[in-house]
Amino acid sequence: MRFESLYSPHKEAMRAIVSAIVERQGLLPQFYWPMDLLGAEIATAESLGVFEGELLVGFVLYRELPGVWEISLVATHPRFSRRGFMSALLKQLIDAKGRERELWLEVHQDNHLAQQLYEKLGFQMSGRRPKYYQDGATALLYTYG
Numbered sequence: 001m002r003f004e005s006l007y008s009p010h011k012e013a014m015r016a017i018v019s020a021i022v023e024r025q026g027l028l029p030q031f032y033w034p035m036d037l038l039g040a041e042i043a044t045a046e047s048l049g050v051f052e053g054e055l056l057v058g059f060v061l062y063r064e065l066p067g068v069w070e071i072s073l074v075a076t077h078p079r080f081s082r083r084g085f086m087s088a089l090l091k092q093l094i095d096a097k098g099r100e101r102e103l104w105l106e107v108h109q110d111n112h113l114a115q116q117l118y119e120k121l122g123f124q125m126s127g128r129r130p131k132y133y134q135d136g137a138t139a140l141l142y143t144y145g
């Protein structure tokens, strides 16, 4: 397993991971990333990837704000799920942010797998945004810092 910042040449591999997730679970409100929205986010956010050999198997997108890195998307290819890739990648991001920054993210109330992942890593639930998602669901805000 190795970690690398991602750039334009990795865009297609990132899209392929999201397509594989959508193929597996459908376009659920818990993870709503149509390709145009995803393309815009990939183009403007920072990204870090986790590789198995030469293959990109997971990535995180985040935005740098003053004192905070705000995570907008985390995704592992379904073929590689539950093998610790995203835990390892987020630990890498936690180390990289240093002590002077926090990590923030929001997650759909029904995305229990992602909530488990964040809580295991030590993220704390810090707030709620009711009716945040298209389906009227609440966003749970998590902070690490």
Ligand SMILES: CC(C)(COP(=O)(O)OP(=O)(O)OC[C@H]1O[C@@H](n2cnc3c(N)ncnc32)[C@H](O)[C@@H]1OP(=O)(O)O)[C@@H](O)C(=O)NCCC(=O)NCCS
Pocket (backbone or CB within 6 Å): 021, 030, 031, 058, 072, 073, 074, 075, 076, 077, 080, 081, 082, 083, 084, 085, 086, 087, 088, 106, 107, 108, 111, 113, 114, 116, 117, 120
């Ligand atoms: C959520 C996601 C990123 C987890 O990635 P992953 O590489 O499989 O994560 P890990 O292997 O590091 O798993 C860490 C923990 O998450 C939870 N988890 C992840 N996948 C799970 C599954 N299929 N079933 C149950 N728990 C699961 C478990 O608590 C797991 O710890 P454990 O294996 O010790 O029990 C991945 O399933 C994914 O891409 N999901 C679709 C996209 C998404 O929902 N992103 C989050 C939106 S903000």
